[in-house]
Amino acid sequence: MKNTFYKLSHWGMALLLCSGFCLSACSDDDDIVSVDLRYEEVGQNTVNDAYTIDAKGTKTIQLRIKSDHPWKVYGTQDWFTVSPSEGEPGEANIVTITCQENTKLDDRMDEINIQSDYWIGKTFKICQKGIAYLKAEAAETGLNGQKDAGTAVFHIESNQPWSVQITEGEQWLQVTKNTTGGKEYENTTTPVTLSYKTNKGEERTGKITIYDRKKDEETKVHVMLTQNGIVMQPQVPEIGYFKQVDPKAHTLKVQVCSNDKWYITKGNEKDIWYQFVGETHFEGDAEVTIALDENKGDAIRNADILIKNEFEGDAEEITKSFRIRQAFEPKEQIVLMNAGGIGSWENEGVTAGDNETFFDANQCIKKAGFKPGTFKLHIKSMKSAKSHPYMALTYMYASQHPSGKLHEMSIEYNSGANTYWCFNTPWGFARPQVNAWFTKKYGKLDHTQEHTLELRLTKYDKYVKTIWVYDGNLAHSHIADGNNTHKSEINGISQSTEYVQPYKSTMTVRIGCSAGGGATFDWFSYTPNVDWDE
Numbered sequence: 001m002k003n004t005f006y007k008l009s010h011w012g013m014a015l016l017l018c019s020g021f022c023l024s025a026c027s028d029d030d031d032i033v034s035v036d037l038r039y040e041e042v043g044q045n046t047v048n049d050a051y052t053i054d055a056k057g058t059k060t061i062q063l064r065i066k067s068d069h070p071w072k073v074y075g076t077q078d079w080f081t082v083s084p085s086e087g088e089p090g091e092a093n094i095v096t097i098t099c100q101e102n103t104k105l106d107d108r109m110d111e112i113n114i115q116s117d118y119w120i121g122k123t124f125k126i127c128q129k130g131i132a133y134l135k136a137e138a139a140e141t142g143l144n145g146q147k148d149a150g151t152a153v154f155h156i157e158s159n160q161p162w163s164v165q166i167t168e169g170e171q172w173l174q175v176t177k178n179t180t181g182g183k184e185y186e187n188t189t190t191p192v193t194l195s196y197k198t199n200k201g202e203e204r205t206g207k208i209t210i211y212d213r214k215k216d217e218e219t220k221v222h223v224m225l226t227q228n229g230i231v232m233q234p235q236v237p238e239i240g241y242f243k244q245v246d247p248k249a250h251t252l253k254v255q256v257c258s259n260d261k262w263y264i265t266k267g268n269e270k271d272i273w274y275q276f277v278g279e280t281h282f283e284g285d286a287e288v289t290i291a292l293d294e295n296k297g298d299a300i301r302n303a304d305i306l307i308k309n310e311f312e313g314d315a316e317e318i319t320k321s322f323r324i325r326q327a328f329e330p331k332e333q334i335v336l337m338n339a340g341g342i343g344s345w346e347n348e349g350v351t352a353g354d355n356e357t358f359f360d361a362n363q364c365i366k367k368a369g370f371k372p373g374t375f376k377l378h379i380k381s382m383k384s385a386k387s388h389p390y391m392a393l394t395y396m397y398a399s400q401h402p403s404g405k406l407h408e409m410s411i412e413y414n415s416g417a418n419t420y421w422c423f424n425t426p427w428g429f430a431r432p433q434v435n436a437w438f439t440k441k442y443g444k445l446d447h448t449q450e451h452t453l454e455l456r457l458t459k460y461d462k463y464v465k466t467i468w469v470y471d472g473n474l475a476h477s478h479i480a481d482g483n484n485t486h487k488s489e490i491n492g493i494s495q496s497t498e499y500v501q502p503y504k505s506t507m508t509v510r511i512g513c514s515a516g517g518g519a520t521f522d523w524f525s526y527t528p529n530v531d532w533d534e
Contacts (some may be wrong), residue, residue, distance in 0.1 A: 137162025
């Protein structure tokens with residue numbers, strides 16, 4: 001009994017295949033034959049799963065094939081040729097597949113096999129397009145209709161039967177001439193006439209769909225007809241509303257494009273924190289002026305402004321709207337470092353004082369549930385130059401990182417060679433470079449003075465951007481979007497880690513002292529960012 005082991009590959013890749021049957025049937029007396037079949041499209045180093053050829057057959061498929069056994073390439077149809085269609089073991093051969101011109105309307109398909117011995121190494125599909133076509137110039141340009149009732153005409157070019165259907169706007173739009181047309185294998189150009197009713201409302205658009213003889217969804221053609229009507233369109237930013245990030249009093253100007261008489265009004269008359277300035281009734285294009293009062297509250301304010309037409313007679317009433325959102329001034333939340341202030345924090349060895357608390361080496365407090373914002377820690381005193389106080393933010397959703405590690409950002413004073421630590425994990429951050437730059441610009445650390453550590457977390461696209469600040473002086477920045485090509489806008493130093501932190505993440509704050517003689521803290525503060533929920 002002879003068993004055959006097949007080794008097939010694209011050029012440069014070898015794979016040894018053997019069926020379970022062959023393995024179970026083998027004996028010491030069996031002759032083992034291996035087949036080394038290699039194939040690729042010329043210039044591509046692979047063979048696609050499918051190829052599409054034009055109706056005239058101007059494109060050919062060229063394959064390079066080599067095997068240590070006789071091989072063949074074949075399909076089941078006779079509208080293409082394979083040359084050579086088979087070969088002997090040894091040198092690589094160039095096989096060319098050429099399609100004859102397809103004079104039929106329909107596409108035609110077949111499957112082609114690459115085989116050596118009894119092993120089919122690759123099967124791929126070949127599709128040659130038919131000569132059927134269906135087009136309308138109006139599909140590119142569209143059609144326009146006047147406000148009053150009227151007609152519109154467009155032309156269909158085809159060599160096959162077709163049909164036309166109104167698929168959007170059938171209440172006011174219809175085909176009045178030539179809902180069908182075309183003949184097989186005959187090039188025809190046919191006018192199609194549409195009629196539409198008077199438009200008493202805003203500008204509207206109808207859709208005309210042209211189907212081929214098979215009503216194939218893949219080949220259908222759309223023609224759009226836009227009928228003139230009332231236009232009242234506020235020019236709104238891309239985000240979909242007017243975003244006022246400054247909570248202070250502000251004047252907002254909004255452009256409205258219109259071809260009719262219109263006026264503005266409040267969506268909610270109870271919104272007394274803004275007023276319209278000047279005119280509220282207009283005709284045609286105009287600018288609306290709105291005065292916003294200062295937002296002294298603790299939440300974003302939202303208001304919907306309505307635009308309505310001054311309809312007369314049998315005209316339709318039309319209402320458009322746009323939204324204004326105004327930020328507030330976030331309040332700094334101060335935590336005193338005493339029993340009352342840190343009593344709810346998780347405590348690791350710290351004894352709270354009356355007005356301040358001493359943190360010895362390896363002592364810390366932790367609290368979860370913080371969102372991006374500004375974090376500050378005030379150091380009242382450091383016991384010695386070897387003290388190592390820190391404030392760290394741990395990103396809780398660590399499972400999203402490929403390594404499964406926790407991400408942590410921290411700002412620290414280190415007793416080692418690099419006093420100013422702008423740090424994050426996983427490892428790889430440019431701590432020495434930041435320290436050297438900051439020390440040269442602001443001088444060495446005086447551990448006998450009070451100091452403030454600060455981390456500012458802002459939004460960069462959908463991710464967190466972190467800024468490290470020592471005593472009000474900017475030290476470094478980092479964007480956690482997985483792209484390690486960013487450079488800090490503060491010092492020009494490249495970031496060298498690729499971890500990702502979504503802006504909507506929640507963090508745990510950890511405050512403590514990791515080495516040295518300890519340090520005393522008297523307050524911590526957190527100021528949340530304004531969350532626009534975008």
